[in-house]
Amino acid sequence: MPKFKAIVEYDGSNYHGWQLQPNANTVQGEIEKALSRIFHERIVVFGAGRTDAGVHATGQVVHVLVPWKHSADDLKKALNSLLPDDICILSVSTAQNDFHARHSAISKTYRYQIVNQQTRSPLKRLYFWEIAYPLDLGKLQEASKLLIGIHDFSSFGAPTSGTPSTVRKIHEAFWEKDENSNTFSFTVRGSGFLRFMVRSLVGTLVRVGLGKISVGDFADIFMACDRSKAGPIAKPQGLFLVKVEYQEG
């Protein structure tokens, strides 16, 4: 049976996350529903990242094994005609037999968006964490540099099912500030991420950016390997899974 790889964008606002759950709307559930309407049987969708409730994606990657005899692009069109308007298949391509959306991934990139101004922003509220007190870009950058490399991230998340290790490799971690729109964005690319890891990192980094703790305190929390030391996790609506990379394709 042919295997296909697809890139998916979704607005996670109205979903209980990526992963299929009984009695809850999930992104995986919606895609499987669309596939079952095409193929008249249950089709399982494998996703690269199990995004939490309310988290978005511009570059989630999935694979499926389906008895489809037409082109990859026609499969994309068929799926998009059945999916709700907050989920869209951006592209479909044929995949090697041994390709697995999650296990073959060599890195994932997440972006976290913050709007930093005293007043609320009705037009940003769905896709940003609103922070009223001023954030210090320099401190955010300095603390984020500590993340780069191979480290035990157990202060910032729980192991994922099937992978007991809490060690991950972070390739890039940096902040950008847009003065015109009072927004900050944090980009982090790594070999993989623990459950809640990006939101936990952002929650604790924001405490550094607000001056509530120092960069040294952040380093202590990081090295403590103790989740109780980290700050509260950042709100889901600011987080986007933006890219999943593979050795080939």
Place this chain on the structure above:
Amino acid sequence: MPKFKAIVEYDGSNYHGWQLQPNANTVQGEIEKALSRIFHERIVVFGAGRTDAGVHATGQVVHVLVPWKHSADDLKKALNSLLPDDICILSVSTAQNDFHARHSAISKTYRYQIVNQQTRSPLKRLYFWEIAYPLDLGKLQEASKLLIGIHDFSSFGAPTSGTPSTVRKIHEAFWEKDENSNTFSFTVRGSGFLRFMVRSLVGTLVRVGLGKISVGDFADIFMACDRSKAGPIAKPQGLFLVKVEYQEG
């Protein structure tokens, strides 16, 4: 009684436009409701632009006459604590006795956003018009230049109540394209606008951008002063009232 001027941002998605209507949620209605909770009487809010259902604002301006004895900033805080999260008062200042949000305005600026790509965009759908076929920036610019100056815009809208003339002055009208996000934005600043004028202009300009009609055809439609000649009006979710300017303040 002191007069206050306020700048308002709102996400129009869930409103039947700006203007108060019986049995429908409107932005004016929500602000008046918040004011009546503060002052225990009906307070009328005067807005600069009567945005249609689904249209947004980052810079709507209003004025109110209210028996408020504290600072303008405290009035902002009181209102924001009572308003829903899709409406926010960005600033409040005291205004001259003769200030009127609509009548004193010397210009208004609107922005219209389009995402131009073959696939839908779940994360842009609430704030952009999605157009699948490629738009030609050069043609859009060329046609838009014709709008600048004092003209009869009756091909693109109906007169507003109280102002029978369909002549308006347009100061600026230009398009910008962002290659990274496949988005186009149209900015238009004028002395005032007819009902549906910006959306009607965008609807007809897009026909030029798609190559369905020529710039010359656009000029003919403009000069015909006949609404039946214009293209269909653009979707409301791409439109934003971004700025209202006054002689002073």
